[in-house]
Structures are given as structure tokens and as C-alpha cells.
Amino acid sequence: MTVRWIVRTASEICVTAGTLIVLFVVYLLFWTGIRADSAMDGEIGRLQDQWSAGPPAASAGRSAAPPAAEPRPYEPGKPFAVMYIPRLGTDWAKPVLQGTTTGVLQRGLGHYDRTARLGETGNFAVAGHRRTYGDPFKDFPELRPGDAVVLTDGTTWFTYRIDNRPYTTLPADIGVIDPVPQKSGYRGPGRYLTLTTCEPEWGHSHRLIAWAHLDSTQPVEQGRPSALTG
Amino acid sequence: MYGWIWRHLPGNTWVKALISLVLVLAVVFVLFQWVFPWAEPLLPFNDVTVDQGMAGTR
Incomplete structure (x- = not known):
């Protein structure tokens, strides 16, 4: 138990701690992105397989069953739509999954339970990561009124238009959805549609909110909406 | 600590270096696979929702 031993052990612990921190940062900035990107691609691929495999329940209902027929509820943790926001990048496309638990948000955007279904009267509310896990909402503050938020559920294209500059609020402000x-x-x-993410970029003291209203819809047979092609 | 491990590895210097490398990779794998995914939700980057009731997002 000499001074030399104490100094050596202390420095080894410091070096180890430093290495751990660097590795953790690499994990956060780099590895979660890789994992999330491949998970999101997988979810979108699964959706497209589903949609191409057969006529989805909704389109069958439109032609045959009475319109009062209840659509199939979204399954927790399963993707049901793909979101496109041209402002965040021309190739920006993310799956929307049901639920907002940690595990769901690691694989895509999360649709709040108990908020409206896509395209229906009410508020279709979606949460997404600002940073880590693919940084889906990294450029959220760039959203401006008039920007398109386009979603498809395999049968219909829904084009929403943003109505406000991103609004900063507190985490407990449930009224926004x-x-x-x-x-x-x-x-x-x-x-309506509501998007939520965290604010500041790397913190959790506030939330950033964007609201949009449904501008137009068109069946997928008519091709991509003008907001995506134009 | 590291000196102690080095002295207790078998073989000559090259074998020791190889085993050390494998050990380091194993530790990094365990960290990325289990330890960091556990520690990550304790950090604030997950809080992107507005309903506090969702304990799962903490």
C-alpha cells in the first residue's frame, strides 16, 4: 500500500472512467442512429409489404361494407402510417407507430394513445426524438406555417399544413394534444395534427409543438400528392 | 489493475496482447448491448412527449 500504488490505481480509474464516457457518447451520437435508421427502414418495409400484399381493410370497407363499419384499431407498437415532411428533407420519411413508450420511439415516431386516428376529426398527435435514435425531429425549429406534413396509411394520402411557428411549452402541458x-x-x-419533441435540443425542460390542419386527401391510386412531387 | 490483469494472462507478449484485445472487445460489446441501453433512458433525450402520465418515456 504505497503512494505509488495509490497514484497508479487512481489514474487507472480516471482513464477507465474517461474511456467509458467517450464510449457512451459514441453510442448516443452514432450507434443509436444506426440502430434507429435500420429499425425505421424495417418498419417502413413491413408496412409496404403489408400494403402491397392485399387490399387493406379500409379500402375494402369503402367499397363493400357500410361506412359505419369501425376501422381496425391501431395495434400498440405496430406501424400504421408513413410520414413525410419535405421541409426536413426531400428523403425524410419516418414510420408512425402506435404508442409513445421508450421502446416505440426508438423505432419511429409515436402516435399518442387516445388521440384521433389519422385524418379523422380531432387531434392526431405524434411525438418524435429531437436527438439520438436517428434524430428524426432535429430540424423541428425550421418548420414554418404552410409547410406540408404528408402521411399515408396505404390507402389514402393525407396532406396537413402547419399553422404556427414551433411553440415552446412545458412538459406537463397536455392541453396541446x-x-x-x-x-x-x-x-x-x-x-388537426400535433407534433411534439423535446426542447432544448439536448435537454428535457420544455417541449416544442407544431400544429397543422388537414388540407387535402387523395387516394393512393392517384399518385403522390403535389406537396411531395412539387 | 491493468498491470495485474496483464501479469495473470497466460502466454508470451503476443498471446497476451491478443487476449487483451479480445477482452477489450468483449467489454465494449457488453457495454453497447446491455449497459448503455439501460443507462440511456435515464438521460433527458427521451422526453419528447407532453403527457407526464407516460412513465415509460422517462
């Missing part, structure tokens, strides 16, 4: 979010300026029931 209400069917008619008061702070958005919307006053009556409508077909």
Missing part, C-alpha cells in the same frame, strides 16, 4: 388545442388558435372542431 387536446382535440381542439386552445393555444393553437383553432376555435372549432376539425381534423
